[in-house]
Amino acid sequence: MFRNGTLAAIALFILGAGCSNSVKCPGTNVLLISIDTCRADRTSPYGFEHIETLTLDALAEEGILFWDAHTPVPLTAPAHSSLFTGWHPARHGVRDNASYTLNEEALTLAEVFQSNGYATAGFVATLLLSRQRGMAQGFDTFDDEFDSRKFVGFIPTVERTAEEIQQSTIQWLKENDRYPFFLFVHFYDPHLPYNPPSPWKEAYRDRPYAGEIAYVDYHIGQILAWMLEQGILENTLVVLVGDHGESLWEHHEMAHGMFLYDCTMHVPFILRLPDSVRTRKLSGARVNGTVTLLDVMPTILELEGIECPEVDGVSLVPCLMGHEQQRNILFAETMYPLFFNWSPLFSVRDYPWKFILAPEPELYNLAEDPAEETNLYEDDHPEVRRLQPMLEDEIAYLEESTHVASIKPEKMNTLVSLGYVAGGTLNGGTVEQLPDPKSKTRIYMLIDEALAKLGRGDLAGAEEQFLKAA
Template sequence: MRGAKPVRIGAMLVLLLVPHLSAPGALDAAGIRHVLLVTLDTARADRLGCYGHREAVTPRLDGLAQKGVQFLKAYTPTPLTFPAHCSVMTGTLPVYHQARNNGFYYLEEGIPTLAEAFRSAGYRTAGFVASFVLDSRFGLGRGFERYDDDMKEGEALKNYRSERNAREVVDAFLPWLAKNARDPFFAWVHFYDPHLPYDPPPPFRDGLPGSPYDGEIAFVDSELGRILDALEEQRILDDTLIVVAGDHGEALGDHREIDHGLFLYEAAVRVPLLFVHGRALPRGKTVPAAVRLTDVMPTVLELAGLPKAKSVQGVSLMPWIGGRKSADLPVYLETYYPFETFGWSELKGITDGRWKLVQAPRPELYDLASDPRETVDLFEREASRARKMMRDLRDLIERSARPAPSPTRPLSTRDQERLRSLGYLGGGRPEAPETGPKADPKDRIDDYLLHHRGGLMEGEGNLAAALECYDELARRNTGVPSYAVSAAFVLMKMDRTAEAIALLEKARARFPSSALVFSRLMSFYLKAERWNEAIAAGKALLDLWPDDFDALFLSGSAYAMLGKWDEALELYEGALRVEPENKLLRQRHAFALAAVGRTEESLAAYRKLKDEFPGDHVFDLDIGQVYERTGQIVQARLTLEAAVRRHPGPDTYHAYALVLAKAGMFPEAVRWMRAYVSAAPETDGARRARALVLIAEWEKRKKPADQ
């Protein structure tokens, strides 16, 4: 995980419910030693029981609303996971932090975060996230002592799976809570389950068969209940400030939008927001004013007695909670998803709680009081109001924007695959020169639905239909490289490798500066074992993005396949500077050290990996190979013998048998290779066939006394 130096912020005394901070004082001056932030991804506010959904099964969330403060009109600044969380964690708008989308932006280190404020004040800090979209590489891990973004424990590639469910997140969080419950802490738990595809586990799938989306929210509610129960068992529930916030909503077909990100309608930008504390906050309080996710950070900091950074653009909501203020706050809205995915116009908007303006090629104006579902566009009828709100929007952007380039990063091959699996199929900005005005997303809704259908068909395994969708989208949107990439990806799934590579080579000629195209082409060359072409594509990608993890790691792997270990080692070390925690990379790096003769450094690296991941047998297999390569056969045999005891299975049996044969111990080698043959999975056909040949050879080499 990459991290910045923590911002040093001293603890401050606060008079509860008073909006002004006092002089420096004790850590828990406000009586709040524990803070738990829970973010509900893709949680549409009006699908929770406490927000009026009669069919909802959300007793724990409803209970929190009754015990604390419920904000009835809370807004996200953007209906996208990563930039919305950046706003929560920094108290700034996207025009300031400049993260506009998922996957190829990162949070700049100079912007103070909520976690940094708590950590510098002496709190233990930990984050547990459920989606690759919030991986530490994107910068949200700053300030957290522990940032748990491992999508599957023990997996060779970090985040090889794109998400984990609520139960897995809570299973990761509860041991940390048990260990740190006596210390002041700030913890963040993120749930991703209500995101497409909706597939709640039983009994939530069975209990709400007509609405799997509601079933996902019910499942999250149940798992949140496990956290609340654990806080009660630790006797700190009433001493914990609990903040529950949605990051964005879900359209569910409103305005023909399936999910979120395309438009700025209420279904996607209104979110649940709850603040609960047993003593510091009122019970059963509702706040009808419009508030923002940017207000979460300053409110939490005031309650904890900590000052906010100068960069924070939100305000503390304590005056609204205390009843001293009631006015709606001005709300800024934006989505760059239409532009960066489809090449259409981005959307920006503003609402004052009643009137809402959306700036688009065809602007829109709605009266939310009389038309909450936004069905009647009043932009022309209310022209003077629309002009005023246009000026208000322009002024808000000018006041809030930070004059700095957007902090983007290239989208690696694995990143693309994860984002595709999460429904973000575009994954790259249009790169053809703009020759005219950008299309209004409202006018391209059929393309959006075709895009969605392509992803749906691909997910269901109907690859021919998916390919037709992507080919048609590429024809309609010639300036967007991602559709060629999506089509090529489907061709690879269909084992049409040569066609996939040819398609991307054409895309490379059309988009010569597209990191997206080069990254995917590089991975396809590797799959086709065209090592030198993969290296050439990696070099082109590194010329564009010198710190691209994918190019560094995969180029190193290509050089390793060619036996060029010095070059491989150099590239692996570059990749480690980008992702020092990547387990598979560290393993490859350790092996490369041995391959260039730096045996002791290699073994030290492997020992560290074993200490961190004691349940992973692959390190023993590699260590055995290192000893064998350096002629230390006895050490190799002892290492693999121990591996067989600790991790019995086909891999350890096979490796142990080979080193026994190398040591001339053929009877034992035959015994363990037979054990491998018995345990080998069906997919291990080629290695199993070779093992049978070796057994026959070793049988012949047994000494007469062995017969």
């Protein structure tokens, strides 16, 4: 969390909703839904016209939509670790998808609910969130079972489809006899490769990524419809988020993870209150202030009337009650470039300004340049002089408490040899010593294309792309 002097006073206010003094709903069920790789501006509640996401539309119409929500890291395992703990990646220690496990010292949202008597269950669609990665902490039931037949051949990812997740979730709901419950449901389909089943394959032939999101939306709808029919939904707090977005070739990136531009950082965040506290004023409301996935845990716990442990996020309940509140400036990172021996990136966002710490630093005015196409960086720019020291101080502060014990030994050795680890922590001040990922976009694009071909089973095409990148 940013310390004294780095808070930005902004109004997190609800448009067209007025205020409510009775939003808390202690003792209700909680359903937390995560759509992996879901870019906010590719869903209809966030203004995308070339997709049909009826379930998301209904949730937004009946709930509260956070218009400017962001992830602290554009990678699945670190982002979910932040979602589960309310901590920045530097604090919970999961810095990328391949090399880290969530440390048992971390206190997760599921563990808090479990200790307060809730039945807890989680259903995940990727091995990146398996129990081997530390993600099962606090869950009475944790379904990370994958069909062994899917491991045949060399493919970039193994996943469970939205239909499989939906069926397993409903089966658990049918068998569960403990209330209240905390239920986490994860969907992975929008991740590469984009290959939605029929009829979405045909309906979104020219935009398969959108087809995957629409496919997930349908199966979320099946879960909510079943809960409605059984009388469970009315007593359930529903929270839907994305873990990160997708570049879709913006900034010379096909997928995500390498850069910190908003196309991979801006995520959906919709909250639907239980019927007992959901009012007309809080149905179809929109929060315009900037928020983060770190805020999900403290917000849910305050709504449920449960004390929240120390976190880097803040509860958004005050703004739901019509109050103005202080907002932390947002910090983000990506360590993914280190896989290629390129420099990691760090950013600080104080709207409308965003500064990215890199060998070739970047500064953007998001109000005038939302696509982040015009780099305004100059050494003597007043926003650079303000934001760069703030970011560097924050990196140092967060690294003091990182749980690097969760890192694989071979990865630690690599980081030490590169000078990125000193005294047990990652040193963000050394970003200049490795190449800037922006200077390697041709190689990165070839690798992304190769991985996409692998996902489609095109081994010859993937080999050709890898050889070009070599």
